[in-house]
Amino acid sequence: MHFCKLLFPLFIAATNAATLRRLYQWPNNTATSGLENISVRPCGELVITTTSEPCIYTLDPQEQSPTPEKIHCFQDATATTGIAEIFPDVFAVHVGSLGGSTNQSGVKGSWSIWIVDFNRGDGTIPAITKFVSISQAGTLNGMTVIPGQWSLLSVDSELGLVWKASTITAQHSIAGNNSAFLPSSDIPLGLNGMHIDPNAQSLYVTNTANKSFGTTHFNSKTDIFSGFRTLAHPVNGTFFDDFAVDWKSQLAYVTEHANRIVTIDLHTGKKEVVVDGPQNDVGPFQPTSAAFGRNHCLLYIVSNEYTDQTTGANSNGQVFEVQLC
Numbered sequence: 001m002h003f004c005k006l007l008f009p010l011f012i013a014a015t016n017a018a019t020l021r022r023l024y025q026w027p028n029n030t031a032t033s034g035l036e037n038i039s040v041r042p043c044g045e046l047v048i049t050t051t052s053e054p055c056i057y058t059l060d061p062q063e064q065s066p067t068p069e070k071i072h073c074f075q076d077a078t079a080t081t082g083i084a085e086i087f088p089d090v091f092a093v094h095v096g097s098l099g100g101s102t103n104q105s106g107v108k109g110s111w112s113i114w115i116v117d118f119n120r121g122d123g124t125i126p127a128i129t130k131f132v133s134i135s136q137a138g139t140l141n142g143m144t145v146i147p148g149q150w151s152l153l154s155v156d157s158e159l160g161l162v163w164k165a166s167t168i169t170a171q172h173s174i175a176g177n178n179s180a181f182l183p184s185s186d187i188p189l190g191l192n193g194m195h196i197d198p199n200a201q202s203l204y205v206t207n208t209a210n211k212s213f214g215t216t217h218f219n220s221k222t223d224i225f226s227g228f229r230t231l232a233h234p235v236n237g238t239f240f241d242d243f244a245v246d247w248k249s250q251l252a253y254v255t256e257h258a259n260r261i262v263t264i265d266l267h268t269g270k271k272e273v274v275v276d277g278p279q280n281d282v283g284p285f286q287p288t289s290a291a292f293g294r295n296h297c298l299l300y301i302v303s304n305e306y307t308d309q310t311t312g313a314n315s316n317g318q319v320f321e322v323q324l325c
Helices: none
Strands: 019-025 035-040 046-050 056-060 069-073 077-086 090-096 112-117 125-133 138-145 151-156 163-168 174-178 190-194 202-207 213-217 223-232 240-246 251-258 260-265 271-276 287-292 298-303 319-321
Touching: 035 077, 035 298, 035 319, 077 151, 090 138, 090 223, 125 319, 151 190, 151 202, 163 190, 174 223, 190 240, 202 240, 223 260, 251 287, 260 287
Parallel strands: 035 287, 077 138, 138 190, 240 287
Antiparallel strands: 019 319, 035 046, 046 056, 046 077, 056 069, 077 090, 090 112, 112 125, 138 151, 151 163, 163 174, 190 202, 202 213, 213 223, 240 251, 251 260, 260 271, 287 298, 298 319
8 A cells, every 4th residue: 555645625616517437447357346335535545345345445546547455354244334534534434244135134243333544553554443343233334423523323224223333432322213214125225325414413314225315303412313304316216325415515416326426405305417327338337335535526436236237247346536627
């Protein structure tokens, strides 16, 4: 792993066109078939999780030919899922095992949260330590940090609830649930992606089972969710996955499993397409998550494995860069 240099935010005038380029695609003969989530270091390097192996990768999009580096694999697990930056260059990661016929149900007793600290270690490999085990969890998925509280919120897609863990004491408990968070009898994943607003009052979420993007009020003192308002639905036959939020413009950039990236207005629910399918044979096939670079002109996308319905060809996980400005 090379050393990262700190990037400073750039402010660039916006344009109407979004351009897409593939940064990297894992070869089909490797284990990394499906990428799950993504976060961005202060230096601009990407940190990537995967459901097809219990590992985390980094990738520098500033390189001429970006190549991922496997920085750690966890024991007694099959997957890494949610990731969030809890302090500058310090990340929390969900680690556990998936099973069942669809490989979507979690193995109870396997889930934990680990800390990946790039400020420590030997200068090339981060210090990685176990933070807390959440043995009662079903399937940990998305993750977000409560502003000003030093606490994490973790999605449990299988149980349809949210866990809260203190980054100071490692104490954890069920933060709350909502009927809008639940999975269905035929789709085992309910609540999926999750982000909380800077004032720690509104939680924005996607739900795989009921195919929705919506918001609920969150009281960070009492851990009570109240009400739920659906803002948008994906196109028929598809579902929303994880997303990134531009709080300044009040737009969520949501991955949609119709090979699209859409924006959703956090107030009106108005949906607009940013990327619609492949561009010159480069497209976010089965996009799973999005994260902004250190300036909001660049959006990074990771994707799951994909089978072309026409040719039957398989594609392993991919990383994309979308230039918005």
